Amino acid sequence: MPADTVREDIRHFLTSRRARLTPKDACLPDFGGRRQVSGLRRSEVAQLAAISVEYYTRLERGNVGGVSEEILDSLAAALQLDDVERAHLTALVRAANAPRRAADRDGGACHVRDSVQQILDAMTGAAAFVRNAHLDVLATNQLARALYTDALDTAEQPPNLARFVFLDPRARRFYRDWERIAHDAVGSLRTEAARTPGNTDLADLIDELATQSAEFAQRWDAHDVEYYRSGQQGFHHPAVGDLDLDYDALEIPADPGLTIVIYTLNPAAPHATAFLRLSHPHPKARSGTPSPAADSGPPR
Template sequence: MPADSVREDIRHFLTTRRARLTPKQAGLPDFGGRRQVSGLRRSEVAQLAAISVEYYTRLERGNVGSVSEEVLDSLAGALQLDDVERAHLAALIRAANAPHRAADRDGGTSHVRDSLQQVLDAMTGAAAFVRNAHLDVLATNQLARALYEEALDTTEQPPNLARFVFLDPRARRFYRDWDGIAHDAVGSLRTEAARTPGNTDLADLIDELATQSPEFAMRWDAHDVEYYRSGQQRFHHPAVGNLDLDYDALEIPADPGLTIVTYTLSPMSTYSDVFRRLQAHAAATAPTTQG
């Protein structure tokens, strides 16, 4: 990502963060009357962060060469950034201040060790797969292949979950909370784009999605960031019906950039019968090996 693009991302990120806050939400007095801006004014952000308006204006223009941790913390507090957003802003600042380097065609980590596949296969009670930071699915166990059979049914190799979410109409039926998974996918890609600004393979993926999906483009322009860590995902599987599963995303320290995502059934779940049907479907559709 060129330096000018990084500065532009900083500008948009800061302006969208202050636009979402009202004076009341920020704890500032509201004297009524018509405001010329949505959200907070630059002067109000500067007041909350205890910095000058001139300095904040420079920061919002992407001139971040002298930003200290104290200033970053003050900005995060003033704009009510969560931990993910603060980390994202810090990554953008690092990218803006990094020495210029040639573009790096980094396709994201794509090699999965045999021992990782063994770990996946040992998870017989969970659907589990390995993905990289581009949301490419690199390895699956039997249950994950059955759960994600529509997402994996593509000529694009490796299959990419962001492409599935935004470019495959089946995704809106498969994810019963499609809006939530779309938000998470865009937020994850934007987080990775800030972390690896020279990653032209990721830039190509983002350009492809923004060109082919107005929904993706609109969400990308919102500059929201997200970590997909844990929660519940609501599915509608074409063969077994509705199914709610708990998910956990586990980063792999030995393989930076790779994450194991697991889907498990809560002990108190009312979907036990559906989960058993999914397990039976997985066994019935598993590829046979020749002896």
């Protein structure tokens, strides 16, 4: 990522965070009347961060040379950044101040060690796969292959979840909360782009998605960032129907850039029978037609 691009990203990120806050949000007096900017003024952010307006204006223009951690902390507090946003701002500042370097591809790691595949295969009651920071799916276990059958059914190898979300119409039915999944996918890629600014493979992926999907381009321009760590995700599987699965994303310390994503379900939870049938599909499920019990809970 060229230095000018990094500075532009800093500018857009700070202005977008400033625009989402009102004086009320920041506990500042609002004297009424028409405001010429959406959100806080630069002078208000500077006041909250205890820095001069001139200095804040310089930072918002991407001129971040020599900025201290203390200033970044004050700025993060003033703009009410969460931990992910604070880390993103730090990554952008680091990228802006770093000497130009060769292309960085660590987030696009593509090799999965045999022992990691063995871990996946040992998880017989969970759907698990390994992805890199570009959202390429590199390895799966049996249950993950059954769960993500549509996403993995692609000529593009390795399969990429961002391409599936934005370029494959099946994704909107597969993800019951497609809007949140789309937000998280873009936020994850935006976070990685700041972390590895010289990553030409990632830049190519982002250009491809922005060119082919207006929705991706719009979300990319929002400069939101996200970590995909844990929570619950709703699916509509073409063979077994609705599933509400718990997920955890575990980074692999020995393999920087690789993450194991694991989906589990309490045996007593709704849809438990449907999840179990992914491992032992009913004959009707193989044909793509959900059986009558697809949405039922566990047997009583």
